[in-house]
Amino acid sequence: MTVQAPTGEPVLQHAPTRVQQVQRLLHAHPWLSPAVVLVVAYVTFSLLNERFAQPGAQSLLIQQTAVIAALAVGQTLIILTAGIDLSVGAIAILSMMVMAKVAVEHGVSGPLALLLGAAVGVAAGGLNGLLVTRVNLPPFIVTLGTLSVFTALTLLYTGGTSIPGTELPDLLTWTGNTFAIGEFRITMGVVLVVLLYLVVGYALGQTAWGRHVYAVGDDREAARLSGVSSRRVLLSVYLSAGLIYAIAAWVLIGRAGAASPNALTDANLASITAVVIGGTSLFGGRGALVGTLLGALIVQSFTFGLGLAGVDDHYRLLAVGALVILAVSADQWIRKARA
Numbered sequence: 001m002t003v004q005a006p007t008g009e010p011v012l013q014h015a016p017t018r019v020q021q022v023q024r025l026l027h028a029h030p031w032l033s034p035a036v037v038l039v040v041a042y043v044t045f046s047l048l049n050e051r052f053a054q055p056g057a058q059s060l061l062i063q064q065t066a067v068i069a070a071l072a073v074g075q076t077l078i079i080l081t082a083g084i085d086l087s088v089g090a091i092a093i094l095s096m097m098v099m100a101k102v103a104v105e106h107g108v109s110g111p112l113a114l115l116l117g118a119a120v121g122v123a124a125g126g127l128n129g130l131l132v133t134r135v136n137l138p139p140f141i142v143t144l145g146t147l148s149v150f151t152a153l154t155l156l157y158t159g160g161t162s163i164p165g166t167e168l169p170d171l172l173t174w175t176g177n178t179f180a181i182g183e184f185r186i187t188m189g190v191v192l193v194v195l196l197y198l199v200v201g202y203a204l205g206q207t208a209w210g211r212h213v214y215a216v217g218d219d220r221e222a223a224r225l226s227g228v229s230s231r232r233v234l235l236s237v238y239l240s241a242g243l244i245y246a247i248a249a250w251v252l253i254g255r256a257g258a259a260s261p262n263a264l265t266d267a268n269l270a271s272i273t274a275v276v277i278g279g280t281s282l283f284g285g286r287g288a289l290v291g292t293l294l295g296a297l298i299v300q301s302f303t304f305g306l307g308l309a310g311v312d313d314h315y316r317l318l319a320v321g322a323l324v325i326l327a328v329s330a331d332q333w334i335r336k337a338r339a
Contacts, residue, residue: 031291033330034278037323038298045305052308055183061297061304062186066193067255069296070248071267072274073200074125074241076292079275080204081217081237082284083139087128089267090150091242095121096249097154099172100163100259110171118246124150125242129235147268154261162260168253175254189251196247200240201289213237218285273320274299277327298323 016024025032046053071088078085099117102108108116124146131142165173175189204210212233215223224230253259278295280287299320306316 031279031288031294034291034294034298034327037277038294038301041298041301041305045301045309048305049308052305056185057304057308059185061300062184062190063255064304065296065300066187066190067248067252067264068267068270068274068300069293070193070196070251071245071264071271072278072292072296073196073289074244074248075271075275076278076280076287076289077200077204077213077237077241077244078139079217079272079280079282080213080284080287081234082220082282083132083234083237084143084272084282085128085139085241086143086268087124087147087150088245088271089264090147090154091121091124091245092249092252092267093261093264094124094150094154094157095246096253096259096263097158097163097261099249100168100253101158103169103172104163104167110169113169114171114250117249118243121242121244121246121249122239123242125238125240125245126235128242129238132238133231133234158261160261162258162262165253165257165259168259172250172253172259173257175251176257177254187254189254192247192251196244197289197293200244204289209233209236214285216284270299273324277323279327282328 042053051057071092075085075088095117098120099113102116103110103113128139128142128146131137131146132139165176175187175192177188178185179188180186204213212223212228215226215228216230216233220230223233252263256263274295275287275292276282276295277298278287278291278293280291302319302323303316306319
């Protein structure tokens with residue numbers, strides 16, 4: 001095809017190749033590649049072991065995915081702004097233990113304990129946000145430091161002891177209640193995580209705040225010049241992430257049936273892995289929550305499916321690590337679609 005140059009002379013433009021068309025499609029819809037990977041994984045693991053596709057196994061897989069999927073929502077918000085959060089698990093555990101201890105040791109009601117835990121999560125996220133936006137420290141360094149701070153605070157506060165679910169108010173363990181959908185067993189925690197995805201997904205896709213989050217992640221200086229308060233948007237992202245981590249802590253109490261300061265040992269890596277495999281760019285400005293959910297399901301499917309197939313744990317870690325490298329490599333390639 002030809003177009004007119006500024007001088008009026010015709011300029012020949014070549015039609016995009018099939019590869020370029022795929023590249024542009026994946027750039028416009030980051031969730032497509034993880035969707036394909038998830039379908040391939042389900043087909044493969046179902047062929048390797050027929051138990052994988054059975055309702056009981058799928059129910060367990062979904063329940064196991066819920067906590068990491070919830071944490072990955074907050075991680076997605078931060079990575080969309082070209083940051084990263086290494087204190088994910090530490091904030092969730094601190095929030096969880098505050099909920100549990102104030103309820104058991106101080107006789108606080110379930111709703112108030114839940115609110116106090118949420119307040120702790122928001123405060124922890126706010127501290128990260130203030131250090132990033134006001135002190136201008138890199139998110140990696142900030143959250144690496146607060147990872148140790150929040151972990152130490154949890155251990156000092158709890159003495160390293162767990163609290164069984166039998167001692168907790170019913171509201172705190174409510175997320176572990178199950179109900180049947182046909183042959184599937186779903187927990188209230190899974191329902192809560194689905195609602196979390198719908199609410200945050202709507203905020204990112206249909207509100208000015210969501211557009212500002214993408215703009216700041218894509219080019220912070222350009223966003224500032226266009227009238228977006230980058231600092232305010234970043235702080236709101238970290239505050240929102242802290243609240244989301246507290247919700248994940250509530251889901252964890254129901255899933256584990258207890259509050260333990262030693263839970264979520266791999267939460268940081270797992271949440272980042274889910275986000276990256278889900279198609280969200282580590283360079284910010286591109287990604288979608290539906291991809292994050294698919295990424296969390298992919299990670300858990302690989303762990304669960306390879307376990308059913310009798311594959312050694314080391315090879316399972318190898319498979320997930322290879323997926324991360326492939327996902328980041330694919331992201332680098334897809335980003336060239338804008339050139």
